[in-house]
Amino acid sequence: MHRENYIESLRSELLDLVEEHLTPVALRYGYTEVPLESNIKWRPLVLVLGNYSSGKSTLINDFLGAKIQATGQAPTDDSFTVITYGESDDEEDDTIRVVEERDGKFLLNDPEYPFESLKRYGQRFIAHFRLKKINSPFLENLAIIDTPGMLDSITERDRGYDYQEIIGNFAQMADLVLVLFDPHKAGTVRETHTSLRDTLPAKTFEDRVLFVLNRIDECVSLIDLLQVYGTLCWNLSQMTGRKDIPPIRLTYSPHVLPNPAAAPVADQPYLHYLDNQRLEVKEAVLQAPRFRLDNLATFVETHSERLSHLLEALVSYSQRARRFFWRHLFITLAGGLMLGGGAAVGAVAAGLIAPDPQLMGAVGGGSALVFFMIWLTSGMRWLRGRFYREQMRHLDRLTPLRNQTRRDSWQAIRDLVYMTLKRTEGRIACKEVKAEYHAVHRVYEEGSKDIRDALNELATLEAGETPSWARSPAYEAARDFPYEELGRQD
C-alpha cells in the first residue's frame, strides 16, 4: 500500500471510530453539543497567535507569497481569518490572490467547516470571523487562522466576545499553534499572559505550541537582542510555570524595511551571525499534515478515556444503588420476620389469641407483611433518597482516582456525572450503561493501542526517506517559491 493511502485509510478509520463509538455516547450525556468528529474532520490547521503588531499577518503573507492580510504598526486586524486553499477560475493567471471571501455566518453554518460549535459566541464574534480562499500552493495541505492581536488595555467586555474561550476552541482543533512576540513587548501583554497561563495549557498539548520572537531586526545591537530574549524567557517561565525554557525561534521578515528609528539591517552585523529561523518555522507549518495523525490518535485516546470514565462512574453508582437495595431488602425481610414472630408471641402473652400455631402464624405473617409493605413503600424511598444525597455529596468516591491521569479525566467529566445523576434522580439503566461502557472502553484500550502501532509502523515506513507529502509538487512549489522577489509588503 502507498504510504499516502495508508495515512488516508488510517485517518478515515480514526474518524469512523469516533463517529460510531464515541459521538453517540458523547451527545447522549451532553459531553459535546456537536458530533465529536466535526472538529477534526477538516484540513490540518495552524493557528497563529501573538501580541498585537508582532508580525502575525506579515508572517502569513510571507508564507502565502502575496499581501493577503492587512498589516500595520497600530493594532490592525481585529478579526479571526481562516485562510484556506481555493482554485483560481482563471487558469492563465497564477498570481496569488484572494479567490473567494466569505463572512462568519457562512463559515459557522456550512457543515464542510468545523466551526459550527462556535456559533454560541454570538453576533459580535460572527462579525469578526471570516474566510479567505487563496490560490497559494502553500495552502494545498493545510489551512491557517490569523487572529486579532493580544492587547493590554482591553477586556472581554470591550471585545464583545470571549476572546480567550474562542482561541481555546481554535487551539483545540489546531495541529500547530504559533505564538509570536516582538522585541517591544516581549511577553508582557496581559491577554498573552492569560492565554499562556490558562487557555493554551488546558486546550492543547505543549508539543503543539511553537514560540517565535519575531522582528529581531529591530533590536539595536546584539546586547539589546540578548536582553529582549532573556526578558522573554523569564516571562515565559513565569507564564507557563515551566522550569525549562521552551525553544524560541528568532525570526524577522526580510520583506519589511526596518523601522526608520532603528538602525538599518545592514548596520546590525549580529543578524549575519544568526540564522533567520523563519525557514524553520515555515517547515514546521508545512509539516502540520503529519502532526494531524498523531493529534487524531491523541484525540481518540483522550475522549475515549474521559467518556469511559464517565460511564464507569455511572455504572459504579448503579451497582452501589443495587447493592444498597438488596442489602436493605434483606434487612427488612429479617426485621419483618422478627417483628411478626414478636407480634404473635406478644398476642399470646397478652391473652389476645389462643396459643394455636395456625393462629400465631396468621398473626405473625400478617404483621410481618404489613411491616414489609410500609417499609417497601415509604421506608425504602426515604432510604433511596438518603443514599442518593450521600453519593452526590461524595461523588469523588465513585471511581478510584489512583493517579494524575485518572484525576485529570475525572476533572473533565465530574460535572457531567453530577448533571446526569441529577437529571435521572439516580435512576440509571445499568445494563445499557454497562454495554456503552464496554464499547467505549474497548476503543480506549484496544483502539488507541492499534492506532499507536499503526503510527509506529508508519514511522518505520518513513525511515530514511523524504515523506511523500514533502515530495508533492505543492510542497516543493511552496518551499521553493521565490518569496524574496516579492519585495517590500507595507
Ligand SMILES: Nc1nc2c(ncn2[C@@H]2O[C@H](COP(=O)(O)OP(=O)(O)OP(=O)(O)O)[C@@H](O)[C@H]2O)c(=O)[nH]1
Ligand atoms: N522590522 C520589522 N518589521 C516587521 C516585521 N514583521 C512585521 N513588521 C512590521 O510590523 C508591523 C505589524 O505587523 P503585522 O503583520 O500587521 O502584525 P500583526 O501581528 O498581524 O498585528 P495585528 O493584526 O494588529 O495584531 C507592520 O508595520 C509590519 O510591517 C519584521 O520582521 N521586522
Ligand SMILES: [Mg+2]
Ligand atoms: Mg494582523
